[in-house]
Amino acid sequence: MQHLIWSLMISVPLFAQQPGGATNPAQSPKNLKLLDPKTDVLFHMQTFAAALGVQCTYCHVQGDMASDANPKKEVARKMIGMVRLIDTSFPSSAGVFPDGYHEVDCSTCHRGNVKPEIVAPRKFYNRANSLGNPPPAQTPGVSLKLLPVETHVHGADSLMGEFRDALNVDCNYCHGGGKPQEWDLNPRKDIARKMIMLVRQINANFPGTGVYPQGEQKVTCWTCHRGNPHPESVSNKRYDAPAPKR
Structure with missing residues (x-):
């Protein structure tokens, strides 16, 4: 199975033509x-x-x-x-x-394409980043309950950077609260851990993938979020009003 495929399982003609142009x-x-x-x-x-x-x-x-x-x-x-x-x-x-x-x-994943995207096309920059302020001091990752100890957590091309790009949010969205980032006071941090497990669960359906975030992946945070903390689906997407009937 090479790509995530949401597809057509069964379909039938909506109407069958009858003599004289009638439909049933x-x-x-x-x-x-x-x-x-x-x-x-x-x-x-x-x-x-x-x-x-x-x-x-x-x-x-x-x-x-x-x-x-x-x-x-x-x-x-x-x-x-x-x-x-x-x-x-x-x-x-x-x-x-x-x-x-x-x-x-x-x-949510496909967005009009057979093969879902897995990499954000642009980086997320918060206000401090845009002003050219230096990044905070980088320290080894701690309290990594799911991630391997060698995970590149902070800095350029880091996993946390990928999370920021995917949801279009600053670090404080899941951390913050005036406490060190390794603290678990922000409930979104535990939600993030559950989402990591969900990504792993999805990728396990595809042979050859690694254990997220290591190795090849068919699905990442970006695949669903696309720069929005709340992923889009048919059920929650905003649509245009129907065209007036003539």
């Missing part, structure tokens, strides 16, 4: 191994396609949407299962994906 509803979807038959399959297939920027035949066989001959369809099923597992990390999520409200879905 299409047959019920077939071969639904994960989706509830009562769900709005067409709507969810459209959101999956938009998330990856693909057409139906990326995962389906042309003319036989129920077929499992395209191997990407099984990958898509595994990705749905993975989203459902990720969902358990967020109490605010409701329903069994793709139904209900979800903090994370296909669009």
Whole structure:
């Protein structure tokens, strides 16, 4: 499995043409191994396609949407299962994906691309950085409950720098409080540790990846956050108002 793939599992024509131009509803979807038959399959297939920027035949066989001959369809099923597992990390999520409200879905990672991004395109600079103030004194990482002791925690090209770039926040977002950074008084620090575990859990689905942050990764903090502390999903994204009907 080379890339995270949220994709089309099953789709059917919306309408079947009848003599004289009349239309009748299409047959019920077939071969639904994960989706509830009562769900709005067409709507969810459209959101999956938009998330990856693909057409139906990326995962389906042309003319036989129920077929499992395209191997990407099984990958898509595994990705749905993975989203459902990720969902358990967020109490605010409701329903069994793709139904209900979800903090994370296909669009969170893919953003219109088959292969999700893993590196932020620009660095985050706080006000002190922008004024050219010298960085704080660098000390070895302490209280590293999850990270290897040799992790490059501070300074240029550091892991904490990657976290700042991914969420577009300063160090005090998870540290701060007027106490040394190794203290655990800020509850966001423990949340950050849980997110590290979640990234490791996701990457474990892909052979050849290392234990985050070491080695090759298919998913990083940037993949979901894209410069926002709250990742975007179909459920929480702001959309434009519908165009006026004529």
